[in-house]
């Protein structure tokens with residue numbers, strides 16, 4: 001885990017060859033939907049595991065069949081709320097929940113409109129109560145302009161004030177991170193890698209393309225009634 005010097009509380013996993021290998025497969029345009037989804041599940045699981053290293057644990061005394069010894073109980077790991085941003089975060093959440101099996105899960109829909117406005121449409125919002133002891137993990141693979149997450153964070157905050165508010169993604173553009181940290185300095189960001197920049201259409205470069213389309217197929221428009 002590397003702390004990025006440009007912001008406080010922003011971390012990437014560029015030091016993990018294993019995670020970089022999974023990212024390489026996701027980036028490759030020849031990777032099909034099945035492997036793409038599997039890659040996102042794997043990243044959710046292993047980044048979730050890395051996150052546990054930043055959490056609080058409690059010391060406990062237990063007895064093995066032979067003698068007393070000390071162990072730990074993962075206090076924070078049991079108080080997690082995962083907020084899944086549709087569509088692309090679904091496989092990421094599947095991986096995360098393997099590590100945070102007690103997690104309560106919120107689901108929100110967020111669809112980004114076209115450049116230059118990138119308006120965010122949020123139609124579906126189901127978020128559980130957020131308690132002071134909770135760690136909230138907002139899962140969204142792509143942090144591009146940051147517009148989606150600004151809107152999602154604003155919404156999440158209505159449900160309570162957690163101990164930690166974390167954004168967990170796969171790729172981020174510096175522009176998106178700067179916007180989020182500018183508006184919400186307390187939000188921590190964990191991403192597999194921070195990429196170079198955005199193109200004129202708001203896509204991350206070099207990126208991996210449209211995460212939702214690659215995982216689930218491109219939607220088509222039907223004639224309106």
Ligand SMILES: O=P(O)(O)OC[C@H]1O[C@H](OP(=O)(O)OP(=O)(O)O)[C@H](O)[C@@H]1O
Pocket residue numbers: 085086087088089110111112113118140141142143144145146147148149176202210211212213
């Ligand atoms: O940082 P931003 O510029 O807001 O872009 C990031 C968002 O774009 C993608 O969602 P999209 O709107 O494509 O929806 P989808 O997951 O259904 O494809 C992605 O999953 C993020 O939620």
Ligand SMILES: O=c1cc[nH]c(=O)[nH]1
Pocket residue numbers: 142144202203204205207208209210211212
């Ligand atoms: O590069 C990008 C930017 C936004 N959303 C995506 O899915 N990919």
Ligand SMILES: [Mg+2]
Pocket residue numbers: 210211212213
């Ligand atoms: Mg998309």
